[in-house]
Amino acid sequence: MTSVSMPRSSVVRIFGHGAWAIALLALAVLAGVAIGETSISLPVIVQVLANKLWAAGFPLDPIDEGIVWNYRLTRAIVAATCGAGLAVSGVVLQSLLRNPLADPYLLGISAGASTGAVLVAIIGIGAGTISLSTGAFAGAIAAFALVALLARSSRGQTAAGQIILAGIAGSQLFNALTSFLITKSANAEQARGIMFWLLGNLSGVRWSSVALSVPVVVLGLLVCLWHRRALDAFTFGSDSAASLGIPVRRVQAVLILTAALMTAVMVSIVGSIGFVGLVIPHAVRLMAGVRHARLLPLSALIGALFMIAADVLSRTLIKGQVLPIGVITALVGAPVFAMILVRGNRPR
Amino acid sequence: MSTRQEVPGAMLEGSDLSYSVKGATLLSGVSLAIQPGENLGVVGPNGSGKSTLLKLLAGIQRPSQGEVRLGGKRLSALSRRDIARQVAVVEQHAQTGDSISLLQAVELGRTPWLSALAPWGDEDDRIVAQAIADVSLQHLAHRAWHTLSGGEQQRGHIARALAQRPQVLLLDEPTNHLDIQQQLSILRLVQDLPVTTVVALHDLNQALGCDRLAVMDGGRLVALGSPFDVLSPALLDEVFGVRGHWLVDPFDGARVLRLRAPESQASA
Numbered sequence: 001m002t003s004v005s006m007p008r009s010s011v012v013r014i015f016g017h018g019a020w021a022i023a024l025l026a027l028a029v030l031a032g033v034a035i036g037e038t039s040i041s042l043p044v045i046v047q048v049l050a051n052k053l054w055a056a057g058f059p060l061d062p063i064d065e066g067i068v069w070n071y072r073l074t075r076a077i078v079a080a081t082c083g084a085g086l087a088v089s090g091v092v093l094q095s096l097l098r099n100p101l102a103d104p105y106l107l108g109i110s111a112g113a114s115t116g117a118v119l120v121a122i123i124g125i126g127a128g129t130i131s132l133s134t135g136a137f138a139g140a141i142a143a144f145a146l147v148a149l150l151a152r153s154s155r156g157q158t159a160a161g162q163i164i165l166a167g168i169a170g171s172q173l174f175n176a177l178t179s180f181l182i183t184k185s186a187n188a189e190q191a192r193g194i195m196f197w198l199l200g201n202l203s204g205v206r207w208s209s210v211a212l213s214v215p216v217v218v219l220g221l222l223v224c225l226w227h228r229r230a231l232d233a234f235t236f237g238s239d240s241a242a243s244l245g246i247p248v249r250r251v252q253a254v255l256i257l258t259a260a261l262m263t264a265v266m267v268s269i270v271g272s273i274g275f276v277g278l279v280i281p282h283a284v285r286l287m288a289g290v291r292h293a294r295l296l297p298l299s300a301l302i303g304a305l306f307m308i309a310a311d312v313l314s315r316t317l318i319k320g321q322v323l324p325i326g327v328i329t330a331l332v333g334a335p336v337f338a339m340i341l342v343r344g345n346r347p348r
Numbered sequence: 349m350s351t352r353q354e355v356p357g358a359m360l361e362g363s364d365l366s367y368s369v370k371g372a373t374l375l376s377g378v379s380l381a382i383q384p385g386e387n388l389g390v391v392g393p394n395g396s397g398k399s400t401l402l403k404l405l406a407g408i409q410r411p412s413q414g415e416v417r418l419g420g421k422r423l424s425a426l427s428r429r430d431i432a433r434q435v436a437v438v439e440q441h442a443q444t445g446d447s448i449s450l451l452q453a454v455e456l457g458r459t460p461w462l463s464a465l466a467p468w469g470d471e472d473d474r475i476v477a478q479a480i481a482d483v484s485l486q487h488l489a490h491r492a493w494h495t496l497s498g499g500e501q502q503r504g505h506i507a508r509a510l511a512q513r514p515q516v517l518l519l520d521e522p523t524n525h526l527d528i529q530q531q532l533s534i535l536r537l538v539q540d541l542p543v544t545t546v547v548a549l550h551d552l553n554q555a556l557g558c559d560r561l562a563v564m565d566g567g568r569l570v571a572l573g574s575p576f577d578v579l580s581p582a583l584l585d586e587v588f589g590v591r592g593h594w595l596v597d598p599f600d601g602a603r604v605l606r607l608r609a610p611e612s613q614a615s616a
């Protein structure tokens with residue numbers, strides 16, 4: 001019997017896969033750094049890294065060095081973490097809520113983040129002491145808290161149904177607030193700026209963003225992986241999970257909170273990039289099956305690669321103009337997903 | 349009214365169980381003890397509390413009042429994992445949108461036995477293969493779940509439950525939505541399993557194969573005993589609202605229930 005289903009917990013194999021994944025990620029990041037309006041050759045990139053990491057002392061053009069180290073590298077790393085975080089959040093929410101349309105923004109997080117960002121950028125709350133990111137993070141957490149409270153106190157049939165309905169109500173409320181604030185107070189320039197931010201924007205990314213997003217995504221992925229069997233047990237719904245020995249309420253609370261925090265951090269750094277959290281999990285399921293021991297790490301990897309590629313495209317597609325990355329993820333991702341659906345959706 | 353005497357040697361025991369949700373009482377004052385090895389049938393009209401009773405016995409819902417004991421220990425004092433190692437549940441028509449194989453579905457049954465320190469091993473493979481063999485689905489092990497027929501899926505659920513290696517198996521109307529051949533073969537399978545089973549059933553003639561029957565009506569347990577004692581014409585009229593009497597099948601001498609709708613609606 002050649003069982004491809006539950007992978008044997010062989011330490012060697014796990015580390016082997018991990019090494020491959022990290023090598024692939026490093027290559028993608030290097031490509032993301034090399035490709036751009038001014039393309040930078042691989043030797044130069046390696047020399048910059050050597051200079052910065054080991055003080056190797058290669059003589060280099062300080063402009064090239066600045067572009068590589070301060071702009072492109074941070075950008076590529078944050079794009080990778082963001083793609084991974086959104087994809088993992090999507091997997092977790094789709095599995096827990098048993099709903100294929102669930103995505104990380106279902107919990108009101110992007111709507112709340114946009115309200116927070118608008119309050120800071122347009123209304124001027126904090127009088128310049130609060131950054132856009134902080135405002136967005138506060139808004140995201142406020143919206144999630146409201147949705148969680150609403151879900152807890154509503155009297156729906158199932159926990160999943162309660163969360164989905166509460167999420168829709170919360171999202172609508174905060175989106176309406178955002179629209180209200182923009183129409184009431186913003187001039188055309190500000191409205192345009194906010195729209196760009198909402199569609200995803202990696203240009204403001206610096207090393208401080210890397211220091212925040214990398215640990216959040218790594219920790220989030222580990223928490224989800226720790227619960228991989230619990231997530232598997234939800235295959236036939238939450239009652240079935242309970243009868244398989246899963247403390248359903250506790251697992252739901254821990255995992256939804258993890259997904260929400262990961263998403264809130266990502267949104268506050270780069271805005272609400274759509275599509276990745278919804279579609280990458282489905283694509284990976286079609287390729288690698290539904291077992292979370294494989295689904296979670298693979299989704300993180302594919303999400304990261306996809307986002308680095310989308311960022312490169314967004315910078316190079318139109319000369320002299322950076323497109324919002326959310327536009328690229330949707331434009332590229334939607335047809336690819338349609339193709340996967342048509343060709344891959346047959347029993348394995 | 350609340351009889352709290354413990355039944356010695358009972359496998360699974362509910363005493364004075366009540367359950368209400370949003371002000372509606374779904375179950376009230378149900379006490380019963382399931383003996384090791386027996387096959388207990390639970391019958392009653394729609395909405396009589398069969399499913400609720402099974403959920404309380406499985407610990408999926410907590411009773412509003414009363415308590416369930418498993419091997420003498422209070423269910424509320426056991427972890428979900430400990431319960432799942434002893435009690436398995438086959439739900440009514442549980443479905444999934446995931447594309448998994450039958451084998452993967454059955455493997456889920458090992459969940460309560462696995463942990464970081466006890467990863468999947470050869471023993472788990474063996475137990476899963478045995479469970480699939482027990483329900484005679486070896487030839488379909490690698491088939492996609494959604495391509496299986498209703499009867500095959502129900503057998504898959506039973507195999508998943510068996511892979512938990514439970515001492516008690518609770519089944520909620522396992523023959524619902526199945527054709528008659530599948531119904532009979534699933535029932536035969538359940539009754540021949542070497543574990544204690546509690547099975548909610550609709551068809552009273554099918555329930556005759558159980559060791560004992562619990563009859564539910566309006567959230568209460570109204571009768572408990574051997575099928576032929578319990579299903580009297582008076583009880584059938586009162587609980588199910590049907591006329592019934594016993595016939596003897598000349599083919600093999602078995603007693604069967606003949607059921608008819610009451611002639612006049614005013615048979616109060």
